[in-house]
Amino acid sequence: MTFTNKMERIVEAKMTTPELIALHGYRTESHTIFTSDGYMLKVHRVIPLLGFQSEQSKVALLHHGLLGSSDDWLLLGPGKALPYLLSDIGYDVWLANARGNKYSNAHTTHTPDNEEFWDFSWHEIGIYDLPAAIDYIRKITGDNSKLNLIGHSMGTTAIIALLSLSSKYNHKLRSVTLLAPLVFMYHTKGPLKDLADYFDSYYYRTESFIKEPEFMKNATFSREVIDKFCRGDANICLNPLLLLVNGGQDLPNPETTEKVLGHVPAGGSTKTIMHFCQLIKSGQFQLFDYGENLNYKTYGTRKVPAYNLNHISVPVVLFSSPDDWLSDVHDVLTLLSQLRNPILHHVLTREEFSHSDFVWSEDASELIYYLLIDILEQPVLQKDMVNIK
Numbered sequence: 001m002t003f004t005n006k007m008e009r010i011v012e013a014k015m016t017t018p019e020l021i022a023l024h025g026y027r028t029e030s031h032t033i034f035t036s037d038g039y040m041l042k043v044h045r046v047i048p049l050l051g052f053q054s055e056q057s058k059v060a061l062l063h064h065g066l067l068g069s070s071d072d073w074l075l076l077g078p079g080k081a082l083p084y085l086l087s088d089i090g091y092d093v094w095l096a097n098a099r100g101n102k103y104s105n106a107h108t109t110h111t112p113d114n115e116e117f118w119d120f121s122w123h124e125i126g127i128y129d130l131p132a133a134i135d136y137i138r139k140i141t142g143d144n145s146k147l148n149l150i151g152h153s154m155g156t157t158a159i160i161a162l163l164s165l166s167s168k169y170n171h172k173l174r175s176v177t178l179l180a181p182l183v184f185m186y187h188t189k190g191p192l193k194d195l196a197d198y199f200d201s202y203y204y205r206t207e208s209f210i211k212e213p214e215f216m217k218n219a220t221f222s223r224e225v226i227d228k229f230c231r232g233d234a235n236i237c238l239n240p241l242l243l244l245v246n247g248g249q250d251l252p253n254p255e256t257t258e259k260v261l262g263h264v265p266a267g268g269s270t271k272t273i274m275h276f277c278q279l280i281k282s283g284q285f286q287l288f289d290y291g292e293n294l295n296y297k298t299y300g301t302r303k304v305p306a307y308n309l310n311h312i313s314v315p316v317v318l319f320s321s322p323d324d325w326l327s328d329v330h331d332v333l334t335l336l337s338q339l340r341n342p343i344l345h346h347v348l349t350r351e352e353f354s355h356s357d358f359v360w361s362e363d364a365s366e367l368i369y370y371l372l373i374d375i376l377e378q379p380v381l382q383k384d385m386v387n388i389k
Contacts, residue, residue, distance in 0.1 A: 013262025017044045017070040017095065017103070024078045026087060033136045035099070035128040038110070042103035043133055044070045046083045046093040059145045060086050060376075061137060063096040063130070065153025065180075065359070066276075066326075067215065067241045069103055069266035070095035072152075072359050075259045080365045082150070085373060091148075092141055096133050098125045098158070100214070101267040118213035121275035121288055122154050126161030134172055146174040148376055152358055153326070154272070156181040160285070160335075163314060164307035170314045175343075175381055177317045177372060179358045180327040183335045185276065186283035187328035191221060191229050191244050195273065196280035215270045216240045241265045246325060246354035253362050260360055285309070285335075309338040315381040318345040319368055321353040343381055346371060 012023065021028040027047040032040055062083060064072045073095055078084050083093045097103040099120060100112075110117040130149075138145060151159045156178040163170055188196070212219075220226070220238045229247045230237035236257070237248030241264045251257045271288070278289050285307050289295065292302040299305055316339050320332040329347055336345050348367055358364060375381070 013259050017074065020071065020074045021046055024074070024081075024084065026078075026084065031136070031140075033132045034108070035132045037124070037128050038108040039099040039104065039128070040106040040108070041099060041129055041132065042070075042097045043136070044095040044097075044103075046087045046095070048087055048090050048092055057142075057145050058090055058148075059092045059094070059137065059141050060148045060150060061094045061096060061133060063149070063151040063155030063158065064098070064101075064266075065151075065155055065355075066182075066244070066272075067101075067265035067268045068153070069101045069263065070097050071263040071266065075256060075263065075360060076362070076364065080362065082359075082364075082369050082372075085365060085369055089373070089377075092145075094133070094137050096129070096155070098122075098154070098268070099129055100269050100272075103266075104129075105267065112214065115213045118269040119271065120269055121272045122157045123161050123275065123288060125154075125272075126158035127165060130158055130162045131166070131169060134169060138172065147172065148175045148177070149173050150177040150179070150372075151181075152179040153182055153355060154268075154276075157183060157276075160309070160312070161307060163312040164309055165311070167311055167313070170312060173314050175315045175317065175376060177319075177376075179319050179368070180321065180324055180355050181318060181332055181335060182276065182279075182327055183285050184283065184331040185279040185326070185328075186334075187330050188280050188326050189328075190247065190325040191225055192273075192276060192326060193280060194225065194228075196277035199274065199277040199281060213270055215268050215273050216265070217267070236261070239264065242356070244326070245356045249352075249354065251356070251360050256360055256362070260356075309335070310340060313340055315341050315343045317343045317372065317375055319348070319358065319372070320345070321348040321350075321355075321357070323352050324355045326355045344375065 018028050018030055029045040031043045033043055034040055062073055073083050074081050086093050105112050107117055149159060159176055160183050221240060221243055226237050231247035232249040237243045242248050275288050286304050289304040290298055295304055296302050318332060320327055320329050322329050336342055
């Protein structure tokens, strides 16, 4: 490794999404979208090469995972990262950024210094952010575009929440792909399971172990938690996201690890983490539990309502791994059993393929992306196209 190469990686670790896309040799645009509840979201676009302009009916919207951003999808670089593989075959690729991350930290009336700004979970990302992005992209690309929605981690949770509550968005999409879905989470392991064990929904704002509305801004887990779960480099375990997803284990490529550390965590709300904790505690996929009294004021019932997955009619493709701490295969099978139109559930067989490897593993293209692209490229998506596993 030369000094020049190391300096290039350090610079790349500090680049924004548009800078990374330009560095990798692709054309890009940045768009600002307003949600109906006042958040200003940044969406980044990877524009197809000139030779593929006639194929613009192929459109993909990618939504990042827990505490992530649009950066996450690009760190593998050309020839390996999913947005570039899609762009190379003519897809108009859009990269979402959830409210509260470093690209979407503005609001028409609130600032990130206000607690009200952070009063959201993945539920609001699903019912406000995603519709705003989908409608905006359809307006730009044309209502007849074939929009394929791809989510990783928290992105999948928001997608399922939206499609469960709004049937019209099932008809605005050609397909949905869930990479390491976080929907049913009863079998989740690691620090997030410990947080769930401590969690009490009646006092979710005053829990002593998380006091700030923005989740662990400039903070790390306690030494006790790090010592209990760290399975990799001690310095990597100081990164809250990497400790959560796989105990801080090194990514297969040290160069990618260096880039990842420069880009995550990208920001998120404590309420988002608390909502995940509720899923772990309850074993159900349900709306936020405020406690019986506030539930009654909010939902008209003391018991928190569940999302109705039977409302989801769009074709769904799922990918999971047995070594994923957060998205356990048993929980994915529970989700699969409740979907009306599953196309494929592909369980990876490679050992030690973690939650973050779905976007950062050097093998992700061979293990996931090529198969996913083959499915998306089929003229018609239907159950008998592939075998459900």
